[in-house]
Amino acid sequence: MSTLTPTMALATANRTGKTRPTRNRRLLVLNLISVVAGIAIWWLLSAIGLRIPSPLATVSRAVVLIGDGTLLGDIAASLGRVLTGFVLGTLVAIPVGFLMGWYVTARGLIEPWVQFFRTIPPLAIIPLAIVLLGIDEAPKIFVIFLAAFLACVISTYQGVVTVDRTLINAARVLGAKDGRIFLRVIVPASTPFILVGMRVGLGSAWATLVAAELIAAQQGLGYRMQNAQLYYDLPTIFVGLITIGILGLLMDRVLLFAERKLTGWQERR
């Protein structure tokens, strides 16, 4: 009897194994064409006299900013803020999300506040945060923390409440008590949700960071662009924008990679 079904499963494995790389390569080529075409259009637009710096002018400004250390300093300042806020937000969000999903009492007490603060854009907190926390790093990190926390807490909570009841029952009939069910079933089953929440949280943190730096900072990518605006320095603004985009993309890819590694067990269709 072990002859029929294993061959079926192997056949499925072969089929997916053959088509995946071909399709991926095709997508990659299309991505590349799209990027090149986009830069070409940008070039064209700047060449026909639209008031934007050409790709070349942007690159040469980037070289200058890298050369005098300004860009790296700004990146370090911005990344430092976003990572601090994001890590703190996630560290608080995961246990709170679990509490909300696992205990009805915690859900009842915490959920109204989470839902309320979710409707306020973190940027709207900035004036209050500056008044209460000063114009130092604290208010910026606080709003980033809030943005990351709110995104992650909701999806962690969702992850816990949507865990398949049958899996919990399966663990119970195998003798598992609450503690073990939590660690061995709830935590792994909600990992995909947590990771999605972290990705959303990171995106949200990044968006909040730049805006927070536009308001009050001495260093950072947002500050640099704000400053460049005063001097009508368009190439610097472009360098700032592109850097923000690339860094955001890189961080998202890191999390996506972690997601693939940690949740590869999921059945994908």
Added chain:
Amino acid sequence: MTTDTAAKISVQNISKIFPLGNEDFIALGDVSLNVADNEFVTVVGPSGCGKSTLMNILAGLEQPSGGTALVDGKSVSGPGPERGVIFQQYALFPWLTVRKNVEFGLATAGMPAKERRERAQYFIDMVGLTQFADALPKMLSGGMKQRCAIARAYAVNPSILLMDEPFGALDALTRVRLQEQLLETWNKEKRTVVFITHDVDEAVFLANRVVIMAARPGRIHDIVDVNLPYPRTEEVRLSPEFTALRNRVWHSVYHQDSSASPSLSPTTASA
């Protein structure tokens, strides 16, 4: 009135009532049943007859509204390792390999890693998943997943196996193969089995005794003894004796109308 405490499983006057709007839905009304040690009982009935509710009560996943379920003379109050459960949806932990799934109950019981691994291997071999011991569930077909679930249930050495339509989601051919394999396993490792199904052929093919349930309210309608010899082969499946029993059970399941009418749940005036 059954009060036989010597039975392996003794279901005594169990009822289960769910509130449904402003009425009560009687999922089970006064069900009594005894199952002997190492007996293979199948429970068949139309949907809504409460057969899954009965199994969940035996598993300790649900509490009855009235009556008691005794296992080895002791009242069931929650899940226990002496009762293994196999679910229709397989319920494998998708993040664990076949081996780790089978080891789950053993690890829960605190068995040392080496012993656990040996024991898991024995049952993985038994259900024919040796080559797939380190595969994740997503790599397995439906039939293989259910074999893994059977190995996982067997590994903790339960004296009772409760199976809730375990082959319900499988294609006909895989289903027949798994039925034969389950009986083979049961012959080697005798257990008391309560097997829920809606498939009359399956019910007759597997069982010592077929319990036929009826709906509204859920109750036992009839019990048919299956005196066919084990091992049950294709020959048995095609024999006239099998066909006769099958027809009898079929009739009992699908022509319950004559006896069902007086016991409808009381209708309260709806607003």
